[in-house]
Amino acid sequence: MTKQVDLSGYLKKHFGFDTFKGNQEAIIQNVLDGNDSFVLMPTGGGKSLCYQLPALILNGTAIIISPLIALMKNQVDAMRNFSEDDGIAHFLNSSLSKSAIQQVKDDVVSGKTRLLYVAPESLTKEENIEFLKQVPISFYAVDEAHCISEWGHDFRPEYRRIRPIISEIGTAPLIALTATATPKVQHDIQKNLGMLNAHVFKSSFNRTNLFYEIRPKVNATREIIKMLKENTGKSAIIYCLSRKKVEELAENLVVNGIKALPYHAGMDAATRTGNQDKFLMEEIDVVVATIAFGMGIDKPDVRFVIHYDIPKSLEGYYQETGRAGRDGGEGRCVAFYSYKDIQKLEKFMQGKPLAEQEIGKQLLLETVAYAETSLCRRKMLLHYFGEKYTPENCSTCDNCINPKEQFEGKNHIIKMLKVVNELKERFKTEHVIQVMVGKVTSVIKSYQHHELPIFGCGSDEDEKFWHAVTRQSLVAGLLSKDIESYGLLKVTEKGQEYIQKPYSIMLTRDHDYDVMEQETRTAGGTAALDTGLFSMLKDLRKKISKKKELPPFVIFQDPSLEAMATYYPVSQEELQNMPGVGAGKARRFGKDFVNLIKRHVEENEIERPMDMVVKSVANKSKSKVSIIQNIDRQVSLDDIAGSKGIELLELLQEIESIVYSGTRVNIDYYIDQVMDEEHRDDIFYYFKEDAETDDIGAALEELGEDEYSEEDVRMVRIKFISEVGN
Structure with a gap:
């Protein structure tokens, strides 16, 4: 059913635009021609128009399947703004009252409604299926189609039921749209929706105006405040993985004079929607959110997308960073990375089905590769989505602006390729590298790989080095990962040719974030550390410590x-x-330190960066007050931790921050229950007489990890600091 129409005229009439973007016109024509379409278009490319315009041109109602209520509401409001009749677009979901649902159905039956947005859960309801069977449907659109794939970053099982339900309601052309899909995810979507023969429209994933940067996760809150203060008035989205961190960070920003609000799925719907609207209406500059925020957010001038926690997958990262600079203007994408966060995410996966754990692990490894690489980030990101980026330098990522020294990689690459061949292409990166460095593990032994002549052939370098070689060989197309079988390394045809006819390939070493974190810490974080003053302060501390014993x-x-x-x-x-x-510490010890600093500032005519002193959240003390009150009432620490929904170790860290700030607490009642006297005295004596620092690791090493647990040492350290220092 080819429908030749003046598309530019319709575009101008309904949306007021003069020209289409990218593939839009070809996609819309394909929908009008009654063909299935698969649309892969990065955020900001104008996906919505690809189904909105044909819905207005064709007779009947287009069914738009969309995952989020907030997203539907936004889209419906937007469509109504372009039309005189509110009935032109509706959504059908669980948030509507009975009378509102009836109104929607009346408008659909009367032919007023051209776009009906439906959540997949609503689509599966028997009464809705029966209703839609009577409706002339122009086509179906599946938005955010990556939700179909387990390999996508936002898998939703109900999305896998879309095809059978569509077949039950009545067949019509189908358009599936997503902003992020690797080749594997794309195939998954098309297969599941029964549209393997669909016309595929792929736009480039390259967002040229975005600047990508990874920073070591040291003083991240302070860094974020500094960044936002230097860019007052600019819109920013900050992503955190936990609701607790969202609330905490939003509070910290507000206390430091930044207009920010939180957003996460644990908030009631009205507050959540209100906070989102305030962000869209520019009543606030910053929204701190979990990944529940952002799908379909059409704010064009978001200037910063900051990841406080590294995301679980590169698709998620790409989709979230894609919300920056949608107007083509400035867009800075900064992520804070620490390998500890990756280990935390791996821990969360435990207990899930094995297949799900494997998929999750593969996706995480790709994120680690992106974070740690010293290659052009744009090249790495586009390679992940199956797109080749040829320029050597993108000049809009931290790695290209501060390139690492290169070295000749030919011999290293050949060594790596030969080992993959020797292992018959049946193993993942981790295993291949363990063979190369000569690491004997139970798995290596079970395959008798420690007896192979190649075992240890790369032991002159460490595992980190070989990971860098692997990543760069993947990007160069010499190696490939077989995703179907959870990331087995294969040598490509190009790689086999390379072994026969090698040529020069320059490599770089990966970033070592453990070292970078250490360096950043000793350099005092964001601002410059005054080493002269630091050493004077240490001398003063030593003097006071001797005096007070x-x-x-x-x-x-x-x-x-x-x-x-x-x-x-x-x-x-x-x-x-x-x-x-x-306050306690400042009163007890502060006077001499303040006087020394004051004198140093005056003598050296120092301009103080006091505007960047990050204020701590006052009402965080609510939680601390309740902990102190519970300890005063001698409530078991296990019960206090349980009531706050945290582990005992986390509670001990909270108590530590209380005593280190100068407040005295007495947890003897609990220590006496869980530890014998001798045990307790040994630890106390260690901190009083032997310890040079209060480091837990050093204490455990000295005392013996077999006899003393981390919790024991932390508890006695709290007792010691509280009694001796406060």
């Missing part, structure tokens, strides 16, 4: 001195804003 760390820990030597607090009030310094 206390270990130096009881007075102030190193991070507190580093902050003082970075931000120059010259009053007790300012001193209290330093990490690990509360």
Whole structure:
């Protein structure tokens, strides 16, 4: 049923635009011709128009299957703005009252409604199926189609039921749309929707205006505040993985004078929608959110997308960063990375079905590869989506702006390719690298790979080095990962040719974030550490510690001195804003430190960066007050942790921050229940007489990890600091 129409005329009439973007016109024509279409178009490319315009041109109602109520509401409101009749677009979902549902059905039956948005859950309801059987349907559109695939970043099982239900309601052309899909996910979507013969329209994934950057996760909150303060008034979305962190970070931003609100699925619908609307209406600048936020958010001028926590997959990362700079203007994408976060995410996967764990692990490894690589980030990202980026330097990512030194990689690559061949292409990266460095594990032994001549052939370099070689060989097309079988390494045809006829390939070493975190910490985070002042503060601490016969760390820990030597607090009030310094500590020990800093600032005519002193959240003390009250009532620490929904170790860390800030607590009642006297005294004596620092790792090493648990050492350290220091 070819329908030749003046598409530009319709575009102007309904939406007021003069020209189509990218593939839009060809896609719309394909829908009008009655063909199935698969549309892969990055965020900001204008996906919605690809089904909105044909819905207005064709007779009947287009059924738009969409995953989120907020997303449907936005789209329906947008469509109504383009039309005089509100009935032109409706949504049908669980948020509607009975009378509202009746109104929707009346408008659909009367032919007024051209677009009907339906959640997959609503589509499966028997009464809706029966109703839609009577409706002339122009076509079906499956938005956010990546939700169909287990390999996508937002898998929803109900999406897999769409095809059988469509067949039951009545067949019509189908258009599936997504902003992110690797070749594997694309095939999954088409197969599941029964549209393997669909016309495929793929736009480039390259968003040229976005700047990509990964930073080590040190003082991330302070870094974020600094970034936002330097860009006051600019819109930003900050993503965190947990609701708790969303609330906490949003509070921190507000306390520091930034207009921010939280957004997560645990909030009631009205508050959540209200916060989203305030962001869209520019009443606030920043929204701190879990990944529940963002699908279909059409705000064109988001200037920053910041990931406080690294996402679970590169699709998720790409989709979320894609919300920056949709108007073609500035868009900075900054992610904070620490391998500890990856380990945390792996921990969350435990207990899930094995196949799901394997998929999750593969997706995580791709994220690690992206974060740690020193290759052009754009090249790496586009390679992941099956697109080749040929320029050597994109000049819009941290790696291209600060390139790492290169070295000749030919011999290393050949060694790697030969080992993959020797292992018959049946193993994942981890295993291949363990064979190369000569690491004997139970799995290596079970395959007798430690007896192969190639075992240890790359032992002159470490595992990190070989990971970098693997990643760069994948991007160069010499190796491939067989995703179907969970990431087995294969040598490509190009790779086999390379073994025979090698040529020069320059490689770079990956970033080592453990080292970078260490360097950033010792450099005092964001601002520059005044090393002269730092050493004077340490001398003062030593002097006071001798006078009071206390270990130096009881007075102030190193991070507190580093902050003082970075931000120059010259009053007790300012001193209290330093990490690990509360009112009690400031009163007890602060005077001499403040005087020393004041003198140093005056003598050296230092301009203090006090505007960047990050204020701590006052009402975070609510939680602390309740902990102190519970301890005063001698409530078991296990019960306090349980009531707060946290582990005992997390509670001990909360109590530590209380005592390190100068407040005294007495947990003897609990220590006496769980530890014998001798055990307790050994740890106490260690901190009093032997410890040079208060480091838990050093304490466990000295005391013996077999006899003493981390919880034991932390509890006695709390007792020690509280009694001796506060």
